[in-house]
Amino acid sequence: MSDTKEKGTLEQDARPTNFIRQIIDEEIASNRWGGRVATRFPPEPNGYLHIGHAKSICLNFGVARDYKGMCNLRFDDTNPTKEEQEYVDSIKADVRWMGFEWDNLRYASDYFDQLYAYAEALIQKGLAYVDSLTAEEIREHRGTLKEPGRNSPYRERSVEENLDLFRRMRDGEFPDGAHVLRAKIDMAHPNIVMRDPTLYRIRKATHHRTGDKWCIYPMYDFTHCLSDSIEGITHSLCTLEFKNNRELYDWVLDALEVYHPQQTEFARLNLSYTVVSKRRLIQLVKDGHVRGWDDPRMPTLSGIRRRGYTPEALREFCDRIGVAKADNMVDYSLLEFCVREHLNETAPRMMAVLNPLKVVIENYPEEQVDEFIFPNHPEHADMGERVVPFSREIYIERDDFREDPPKKFFRLAPGKEVRLRYAYYITCQEVIKDANGEIVELRCTYDPESKGGGTPDGRKVKGTLHWVSARHAVPAEVRLYEKLFTEEDPMDLPEGKHFTDVINPDSMKVVTGYLEPHLASAKAGERCQFERLGYFCVDPDTTPEKPVFNRTTTLRDSWARIERSQKK
RNA sequence: UGGGGUGUAGCCAAGUUGGCAAGGCAACGGGUUUUGGUCCCGUCAUUCGAGGGUUCGAGUCCUUCCACCCCAGCCA
Numbered sequence: 001m002s003d004t005k006e007k008g009t010l011e012q013d014a015r016p017t018n019f020i021r022q023i024i025d026e027e028i029a030s031n032r033w034g035g036r037v038a039t040r041f042p043p044e045p046n047g048y049l050h051i052g053h054a055k056s057i058c059l060n061f062g063v064a065r066d067y068k069g070m071c072n073l074r075f076d077d078t079n080p081t082k083e084e085q086e087y088v089d090s091i092k093a094d095v096r097w098m099g100f101e102w103d104n105l106r107y108a109s110d111y112f113d114q115l116y117a118y119a120e121a122l123i124q125k126g127l128a129y130v131d132s133l134t135a136e137e138i139r140e141h142r143g144t145l146k147e148p149g150r151n152s153p154y155r156e157r158s159v160e161e162n163l164d165l166f167r168r169m170r171d172g173e174f175p176d177g178a179h180v181l182r183a184k185i186d187m188a189h190p191n192i193v194m195r196d197p198t199l200y201r202i203r204k205a206t207h208h209r210t211g212d213k214w215c216i217y218p219m220y221d222f223t224h225c226l227s228d229s230i231e232g233i234t235h236s237l238c239t240l241e242f243k244n245n246r247e248l249y250d251w252v253l254d255a256l257e258v259y260h261p262q263q264t265e266f267a268r269l270n271l272s273y274t275v276v277s278k279r280r281l282i283q284l285v286k287d288g289h290v291r292g293w294d295d296p297r298m299p300t301l302s303g304i305r306r307r308g309y310t311p312e313a314l315r316e317f318c319d320r321i322g323v324a325k326a327d328n329m330v331d332y333s334l335l336e337f338c339v340r341e342h343l344n345e346t347a348p349r350m351m352a353v354l355n356p357l358k359v360v361i362e363n364y365p366e367e368q369v370d371e372f373i374f375p376n377h378p379e380h381a382d383m384g385e386r387v388v389p390f391s392r393e394i395y396i397e398r399d400d401f402r403e404d405p406p407k408k409f410f411r412l413a414p415g416k417e418v419r420l421r422y423a424y425y426i427t428c429q430e431v432i433k434d435a436n437g438e439i440v441e442l443r444c445t446y447d448p449e450s451k452g453g454g455t456p457d458g459r460k461v462k463g464t465l466h467w468v469s470a471r472h473a474v475p476a477e478v479r480l481y482e483k484l485f486t487e488e489d490p491m492d493l494p495e496g497k498h499f500t501d502v503i504n505p506d507s508m509k510v511v512t513g514y515l516e517p518h519l520a521s522a523k524a525g526e527r528c529q530f531e532r533l534g535y536f537c538v539d540p541d542t543t544p545e546k547p548v549f550n551r552t553t554t555l556r557d558s559w560a561r562i563e564r565s566q567k568k
Numbered sequence: 569u570g571g572g573g574u575g576u577a578g579c580c581a582a583g584u585u586g587g588c589a590a591g592g593c594a595a596c597g598g599g600u601u602u603u604g605g606u607c608c609c610g611u612c613a614u615u616c617g618a619g620g621g622u623u624c625g626a627g628u629c630c631u632u633c634c635a636c637c638c639c640a641g642c643c644a
Contacts, residue, residue, distance in 0.1 A: 022584080044644055079643065135642055142640055146570045149640085180642055190571040192640050201642035220644050244572060244639050265573085267637095272579080320592060322581050324574095327637055331579040334593045344606060379606075410604080419602060453602050464602050532603045559604040 016062070018323035020237060020264055024067060033234045037069025040233050041095065041102075042224070044076045045087035045208075048293050048300045049094040051314075051335075052276045055269040058318035060237055061100035072231055073102035077109050078223050080207035088208075094301040099311045104231070108223050109209045111230055115218045116170065118226055118256055119181060119200060123162045127255050128199060129155055130165040131182045138180070141187070142195050148188035149195045155184065169202055172215045176202050181216075185251065193244045194251070197221055225249040226258070233261040239268040240325065269321065270329045273483040274299045275490050275499060289503055290484070296539075296550050297484045297507050307481065308527050308537030308552030310346075313339040329489060336553050343527060343535045343552065348376035348383055351421070351466045352515045352530040352549075354478055356395035358470060359442045361426060364392045369469075370451075374422050386518045390423050393470040395514050397532075400465045401442060403431055408562055410462035412442070418463035421531065425450035425461055466531045473514035476547040479539065480509040513549065522547060529555075 027033060039060040043053065064071035073095055077083045095102065108115075122128035131154045133141065143149030157165070169179055181200035189195050199222040204215045225248075228236045236249075246263045253260045275281065276299055284290050284298070293300055296307035304314070317338040321330050370390040377383040396412070405413040412418045417427040430443035449455050453464075484507045490499040513530075521544075522528070527537040534554040542548040 017582080042644095046644085076644065082643075138642075139640075144570085144640060147640095148570085177642065192571080194571095195640085198642055203642080217642095219642075224644085240573070241638055242644090245644095247572090267574085320580075322592095324581070326574050326581090328580065331593065334580070337593060340605090349603075349605095378601095378603080408604090421602065461602090463604085466603070529603085529605085532605070555603075555605050557604070562604080 016319045016322070018266075019325070020059070020235070020266065020323055021063065021066075023264065024063065024235065027234075028067075036232070036234055037064060037067040038071070038232055038234045039064050039069065039237060040072040040074045040106075040228065040231065042074045042076045042227075043091055044079070044082070045084065045091060046079070046082040047087060047278045047281070048302055049091055050276045050281065050301060051271055051274070051299045051304065052269045053094075054098060054301060054314050055318050055321070055323075056237070056239075057095060057098050057100060058315055059266070059323055061095075061098075061102075062318075063235065063237075064103070065100075069234070070103035071100070072104045072106050072233075074106040074227060074231070075108065076220065076224065076227075077107050077207070077209065078217050078220060080203060080205040080217060083208055085208045090302065094305075097301065097305060097311055099315060106227070106231060107209060108218075108227050109207060111223070111227055112210060112214055112218070114230065115223060115226055116216075118258075119218070119222070120163065120166065121256060122183070122199070122252075123159060123166060123181075125255065126159060127184050128162070128181055129157050129184050130162050130169070130179050131155070131196075132179050135177060138198075142192065143187070145192065151187050152182075152196070155196070166200075169200070169216050170214075172204070174202055176204055178202060183222075183248075183251070183255075191244055191247055193221070193248050197248055221245055221248045222252060225252050225261075225263075226256075228261040228263075229253055229259045232259065236261045236263040238263060238265055240265045240327075241268075265325070266323045267325055267327055270327070270489075271299065271335065272329055272332045272488045273485045273490070274332070275485070277491075280491075280499060283500070284484075284503075287500070289500065296479070297481055306539065306550065308343075308535060308550055309335075309339050310342050310527075313342040316342065332483065339535065339553055340556070343529065345380075347527050347529045347535055349374075349378065349531050350516055350519055350528045351388065351468055352476075352478075352513050352519065352533065352536075353395040353397055353466065353468045353473075354480075354511050354513045354530075354533060355398040356468075356514055357398040357401055357439065357442060359394050359396050359426070359444055359467075361392050361394070361424075361444050361446045362429065363445045366392055368392070370423070372422055372452075388422075388516050388518065389469045389472045390420075391469045391471050394420070394467045395470055395473060396420075396442075396465050396467050400463075401428070401439070403439065406563070406566060408566075411465060412463065416463075417447075417461050418465055419450070419453050419461045420467045421464050422453050423451075423467070424448070424453070425455065466533075468514045468516050470514075472517045474517055474520045474547065476513050476515050476519070476549055477541075478511050478513035478536070478549045478551065480511065480551045482507050482509075515547065515549075520544075520547065527552070 041060045061071045131152045141150045180198045182196045185194050187195050200216045203217050243265045249263050294302035294306045372388045373385050374388050400411040424446040426444040426446045432441040434440050485502050486504045487502040522538045524538050524540045535552040536549045539548040539550050
């Protein structure tokens with residue numbers, strides 16, 4: 001079997017497949033779009049992107065990439081009261097961070113003139129009318145889920161009157177709420193979306209791009225289909241809750257007799273132990289449960305980025321969760337698996353001690369310093385080496401010593417010998433305690449023969465500990481994160497419980513860590529593994545005086561599992 | 569009898585004309601290991617929401633039922 005052939009096969013199999021790609025395959029076979037594939041990622045710039053958007057980004061841009069088509073970034077900016085330039089900037093940055101580049105940058109507001117013309121055309125066709133009912137009255141006329149609605153008394157206005165009124169709406173003659181433009185469809189339609197939906201409303205607000213040029217703004221259902229049509233989109237991919245809106249999407253395009261893209265709906269991502277609804281994310285920030293939109297505990301892309309997740313890991317995650325139509329709740333462990341998988345390959349290994357216990361090596365000369373050269377990655381020599389100093393006093397992790405070790409504990413204990421990673425074997429001779437019985441120091445001896453971590457006699461030691469030379473250690477602020485919520489689905493709780501009731505009080509712990517000196521110069525955004533502890537990255541808060549690290553995620557820990565089962 | 573959608577393992581998810589229920593995560597065993605990491609090997613659905621039917625044969629076809637999700641913004 002040739003290596004190249006096998007590799008080619010693997011790549012073929014590794015390509016994500018899902019019902020949307022199958023539809024595209026079939027349409028290519030039947031030449032439905034003349035060989036074109038055109039998608040768009042259409043966020044409203046009213047907040048920050050989150051992990052749920054990552055799925056949509058990967059789907060839309062991924063399809064365009066794999067089918068050699070195009071994907072636009074389009075801001076659905078039709079509601080000036082909610083949208084801000086700040087959000088468009090952050091969204092652009094997030095999409096690029098995810099590793100995608102749009103073919104065209106578009107705004108629904110680019111189309112306000114065309115959209116207005118389409119609206120007049122609809123009026124001319126007798127398919128839209130100006131309604132002068134109040135919002136409340138319109139709601140009353142809409143009927144309910146089980147009862148049909150009633151026609152508005154303004155429904156039969158003439159084309160001339162509608163045109164006149166609509167133009168005067170545009171010209172600012174009426175206050176907010178005085179009139180709306182509605183599609184004339186069917187007030188008894190079983191699909192409520194089709195009961196004469198609102199197409200335009202008066203909003204005397206300044207738009208972040210068009211300023212005060214307009215005082216009427218088109219609604220989503222009128223804007224989205226036409227924007228897709230104008231851009232020549234082939235596949236308008238959106239989430240399941242828009243399924244009912246598809247009938248209206250199709251109605252508008254058919255009524256106007258324009259190019260007609262195909263809307264297809266897929267299930268949005270739900271991630272266990274997190275919330276992604278914009279409203280709840282806002283509350284977490286406003287109520288101070290987190291430090292901001294980019295808090296490393298937040299599911300926003302900016303938070304995830306700050307936490308140290310890589311775009312590669314996120315893309316892999318999106319490929320692995322698939323795209324389907326069933327509601328889902330993806331296990332958080334899959335996301336963690338994906339970062340570990342990527343960081344295991346790419347993160348240099350460093351040493352740091354987060355909960356120090358001082359070890360004095362009695363037979364190691366006071367003034368001596370060994371300057372060891374360590375590989376940055378045990379499997380990738382090309383990642384280079386660095387110098388790590390060793391001296392008489394070192395720190396080890398407090399958890400790595402037990403005065404009374406349980407079964408299967410093969411770290412340090414009185415009289416036991418362990419290896420200090422890449423350095424020496426040491427044996428614990430004495431445990432020093434303070435007046436309260438707290439262990440404050442270990443007195444050990446080392447075997448000079450074991451330099452580098454092995455001995456001529458080849459004797460085995462089971463434990464290998466990470467360590468930092470006390471004299472050379474660089475203190476740093478290290479932020480340790482846990483899940484933000486204690487419940488798998490914070491949105492589905494027993495009666496009377498609110499999602500803020502299940503916020504994990506221990507979701508962030510700040511400790512002082514002692515780092516090997518090499519880490520003193522690490523720059524914000526750099527990632528590494530602290531051996532045996534997890535993957536970490538340098539926080540933007542970092543300064544030369546005081547480095548700040550975030551723990552992205554721990555390493556898998558099978559000892560913790562053994563210990564847990566022993567306690568049972 | 570409002571309309572629409574979805575049910576395959578703890579989680580995600582393939583399964584397209586009916587023909588041996590993919591794969592991944594998690595979990596659990598074992599091996600290698602100078603990270604209790606990585607890596608490697610193995611186990612994990614006699615059954616596809618439930619019942620009935622058609623068929624030599626049903627996750628797939630027919631039928632009845634059940635559960636869950638979405639829709640009554642001048643939000644998207």
